[in-house]
Each structure stands twice: as structure tokens, then as C-alpha cells.
Amino acid sequence: MTSVPTCYSCKQPIADICLAAFGLQWHPYHIGCNTCGKDFSDGSRLEEGPDGFAYCSLHFIDKFAPKCFKCQQAILGQTTNALNRTYHPEHFSCNTCNMQLTGNFFHTDDNTPYCEKHYYETIGFLCAHCEKPILTGKCISMGTKRYHPEHFFCQFCKCALSGVGYKKQNDKAYCKECHLKLF
Incomplete structure (x- = not known):
């Protein structure tokens, strides 16, 4: 029974x-x-x-259920935990271009995530010529732009300007000779 x-x-x-x-x-x-x-x-x-x-x-x-930091919706499947926050994997992305971040990523002091290119752009260390990060610590600044030393050259004759005098015209660098000829 x-x-x-x-x-x-x-x-x-x-x-x-x-x-x-x-x-x-x-x-x-x-x-x-x-x-x-x-x-x-x-x-x-x-x-x-x-x-x-x-x-x-x-x-x-x-x-x-954990909530996604970006969309504030419940996460029912896989999560990405980064920067002391939880995300849907597809929502953990570069703050500038929205590229999904997997593996290595970069962030500013306020924990805003970026891909490598946009991180260096945000902190002002992206070469204005090649648009690649300036990692060596050596760079040339002209106004708000920065350059790898080998990418800082006269806009007309293309001679290297690193370590030599130059003239600035319309936010572009020129060797003294070209500047005299052109302006």
C-alpha cells in the first residue's frame, strides 16, 4: 500500500x-x-x-539571472565577465565601432571597453598617418595629432621631418624649403 x-x-x-x-x-x-x-x-x-x-x-x-551591463536584460546562456561587469557575449564590444571583443581588449580608466585601434585613438596615441598604435613611446606631436617618427614627413616632397625644423600650414607639416616654395 x-x-x-x-x-x-x-x-x-x-x-x-x-x-x-x-x-x-x-x-x-x-x-x-x-x-x-x-x-x-x-x-x-x-x-x-x-x-x-x-x-x-x-x-x-x-x-x-545575471543582467547584461549593456542591455540590462537577463542572460540565460553564456556570459562574458569583464571589467567587473557581466555581458551577453555579443554585447561586450568596442565602445566606438561595436566590434565584439573576445580575448584581448583595452579599456580606459572608467572601464569603457575598446578594440586596440579605438583605445589608442581615445587616449591620443594613434598615428595620424598610418592609423596604427604608437607603442614605442617615441612619437612626434603636431597640434592634436601624433605620428610615428618615420611617418612625420613633408607633405610635398616627403622628406623626413623627425628631428629637423618644419613649418605648419593648414594643419600639415612641410620642410622649410617646400614651405617657402609653396606659401
């Missing part, structure tokens, strides 16, 4: 559908979501919260 389970809430026998939650048995209409109060008599799934309360699937996800 099998014993009939007893509902934890009403202490009555459970003759038909029995929900097992928190190691106890319940009539589906005697246990409800802690957030919305909806019972589980319609056959919907009961989720046991780590806080010891029952939840419908919607409110369980809303309360306990």
Missing part, C-alpha cells in the same frame, strides 16, 4: 497533481510565486529560489 502525500500548506491529502518543492509536497494551488502570487495549478513550472521562495519562471529569471 502506497501512502498519499500530504500538502504542506493545508495538511490535506494530495489525490491528483502534487508539486514537490523545497523537499515538501504541495497542492499546485497552495504554493505561489513570491513576486506575483500566481499559483501553479495551470501546470506552469515552479522555480525554487536560492532565497527559499517559490517563483514562476518569469520572475525567477528576472530576480536571479
